Amino acid sequence: MTHEPDxxxxxxxxGPRRPARGRRRSRRPALALLLGxxxxxxxxxxxxxxxxxxxxxxxxxxxxGAAPGDGARGALPFDLPGTRQLRAGPHLVFAHYFPPFPLSxxxxxxxxDYYTRNYLSVGGEGGKHAAYGGLLRDRPLPVAPxxxxxxxxxxxxxxxxxxxxxxxxxxxxxxxLSGPNWDRVRTLLRAAQAVDPGFKIMLMPDMAAxxxxxxxxxxxxxxxxxxxAAFHLSDGRLVVSPFKAEAREAGWWKRVLDRLAARHGVxxxxxxxxLDFRGHAEQFAPLSYGFSAWGNRSHTGQxxxxxxxxxxxxLGKRWIHSVAVQDARPNQGVYDEAGNTALLRTTWxxxxxxxxxxxxxTTWNDYSESTHIAPSPHDGHAYLxxxxxxxTRFKTGRWxxxxxxxxxxxxxxxxxxxxxxxxxxxxxxxxxxxxTPRDTVEVLTFLTADATLDTTVGGVxxxxxxxxxxxxxxxxxxxxxxxxxxxxxxHTTATxxxxxxxxxxxxxQDLQYYAVTSGRPAEAGHPG
Numbered sequence: 001m002t003h004e005p006d007x008x009x010x011x012x013x014x015g016p017r018r019p020a021r022g023r024r025r026s027r028r029p030a031l032a033l034l035l036g037x038x039x040x041x042x043x044x045x046x047x048x049x050x051x052x053x054x055x056x057x058x059x060x061x062x063x064x065g066a067a068p069g070d071g072a073r074g075a076l077p078f079d080l081p082g083t084r085q086l087r088a089g090p091h092l093v094f095a096h097y098f099p100p101f102p103l104s105x106x107x108x109x110x111x112x113d114y115y116t117r118n119y120l121s122v123g124g125e126g127g128k129h130a131a132y133g134g135l136l137r138d139r140p141l142p143v144a145p146x147x148x149x150x151x152x153x154x155x156x157x158x159x160x161x162x163x164x165x166x167x168x169x170x171x172x173x174x175x176x177l178s179g180p181n182w183d184r185v186r187t188l189l190r191a192a193q194a195v196d197p198g199f200k201i202m203l204m205p206d207m208a209a210x211x212x213x214x215x216x217x218x219x220x221x222x223x224x225x226x227x228x229a230a231f232h233l234s235d236g237r238l239v240v241s242p243f244k245a246e247a248r249e250a251g252w253w254k255r256v257l258d259r260l261a262a263r264h265g266v267x268x269x270x271x272x273x274x275l276d277f278r279g280h281a282e283q284f285a286p287l288s289y290g291f292s293a294w295g296n297r298s299h300t301g302q303x304x305x306x307x308x309x310x311x312x313x314x315l316g317k318r319w320i321h322s323v324a325v326q327d328a329r330p331n332q333g334v335y336d337e338a339g340n341t342a343l344l345r346t347t348w349x350x351x352x353x354x355x356x357x358x359x360x361x362t363t364w365n366d367y368s369e370s371t372h373i374a375p376s377p378h379d380g381h382a383y384l385x386x387x388x389x390x391x392t393r394f395k396t397g398r399w400x401x402x403x404x405x406x407x408x409x410x411x412x413x414x415x416x417x418x419x420x421x422x423x424x425x426x427x428x429x430x431x432x433x434x435x436t437p438r439d440t441v442e443v444l445t446f447l448t449a450d451a452t453l454d455t456t457v458g459g460v461x462x463x464x465x466x467x468x469x470x471x472x473x474x475x476x477x478x479x480x481x482x483x484x485x486x487x488x489x490x491h492t493t494a495t496x497x498x499x500x501x502x503x504x505x506x507x508x509q510d511l512q513y514y515a516v517t518s519g520r521p522a523e524a525g526h527p528g
Contacts, residue, residue: 075381075519077406077446080388081396086166087198091357091395094202095162095364095373097170099184103140103154110142122423122508132330133424133508136367141375151184155191159199161375162364165388169200169231171241171360175209177220185224192229200231203240204273207247214252218259225266237269241292245272246280253287271320277308281315290318292360297327298434299339305350321356323347325383328370328428328512335428335511337435340410340442341386348390359394361387370512378500380523382408382515402446402469405493407484407518411441411477412511413500423507439477443484446470451488458502479504494518
């Protein structure tokens with residue numbers, strides 16, 4: 001459940017939104033370190049949007065036929081095809097957009113904006129998040145204040161960032177039918193149309209939050225359906241993909257569809273997203289164009305993927321596969337073991353190998369659950385860049401050739417078994433059934449040919465011979481920074497050092513995996 005304080009205060013996204021699936025240091029020296037790191041990251045990663053690999057300013061975006069990777073040509077291990085080529089086939093990729101966390105909540109400088117004051121601080125919002133160490137551990141990549149209609153300006157930036165990574169659109173979480181979150185849904189539709197008419201917004205009413213009747217929901221959806229950016233199939237049907245669709249019976253949804261058709265002339269393609277797909281597929285099949293499931297976030301818990309896709313196809317439905325990077329929820333006291341990038345790679349491989357029709361990246365920007373792939377101070381563009389590689393294969397049917405050695409390093413910044421956090425009373429526990437928590441550094445190499453990988457983790461050095469292609473190397477997590485360097489023929493071809501050190505003593509618990517890539521040197525460094 002959410003509440004919506006008066007503007008410019010942000011809605012509180014705390015609460016059990018995704019029940020089954022599912023540190024910010026506030027001492028003065030640590031807070032100063034955090035703010036400095038955020039501003040350094042913003043300056044280096046494109047606060048002013050003039051750094052290679054970042055979106056251009058509003059009004060100067062590339063047309064839909066341009067190559068999305070033009071600005072980041074050297075950042076990726078491969079050459080990202082142009083938008084027209086990526087959109088030529090039937091496979092679509094959407095990213096789940098969570099309206100409570102836009103790029104800015106108040107158009108203030110990052111060192112004193114709402115995120116810093118209230119969401120990243122243990123004592124933020126009057127101390128309501130103090131028990132679990134503050135609401136968030138990461139945030140959107142800061143942007144400079146822009147004035148005017150800053151929310152539209154910033155959403156245009158997000159659309160460009162997603163589009164330029166090869167994503168086809170956002171599936172927007174509709175939490176309320178009025179107030180700031182509703183306004184952001186409408187703004188997102190405007191932003192998509194302004195930036196790229198081919199970038200579509202799929203409507204996703206959140207049935208874990210909405211309690212209106214079917215007629216009221218239908219009327220609200222009809223107002224959004226009129227926006228040019230609202231996602232319609234080629235036959236004109238509006239795509240509606242409710243989150244936790246099983247919260248209402250199939251008959252309830254038939255009333256929504258009937259109301260849309262009879263009252264508003266809107267034909268609908270229903271694509272329900274379930275928390276329990278197998279238990280509801282047959283019931284919803286007569287109403288549905290496709291199916292999806294939120295899935296789980298354990299890297300060892302993906303064995304049911306092929307069966308889900310097969311069931312959907314046997315029922316004559318399309319399947320939207322959930323691809324995720326991780327899940328850690330301080331406010332709900334639970335986390336899943338993602339296994340560095342193992343969860344991300346596994347869910348992408350399942351979508352590709354098992355014949356998914358579309359993909360939903362879960363999520364673009366839900367920082368309260370640490371599931372975000374959007375650029376952030378802790379991860380830069382690393383997770384988004386990895387998604388660009390896999391979505392190219394998903395959409396074109398061919399693995400793109402690796403043309404540049406590139407290294408991705410992921411690790412936590414504290415040990416999973418550390419049960420002491422100086423400023424946090426309620427700690428996260430592993431979700432029942434998730435993989436066994438592990439303390440590892442993963443060096444994921446994309447290489448044009450065999451090479452030597454030299455690593456230093458917390459001062460301990462290791463040398464390995466690694467093959468061409470994509471290859472993960474796992475190392476024990478140790479306190480301090482980690483560095484990975486690729487050499488071939490006596491020449492260094494890629495090197496990267498983690499931005500944040502692993503610490504043994506912490507103020508708050510932070511069990512998300514941080515990421516860094518050698519492809520974007522401005523995102524690397526030592527903030528402290």
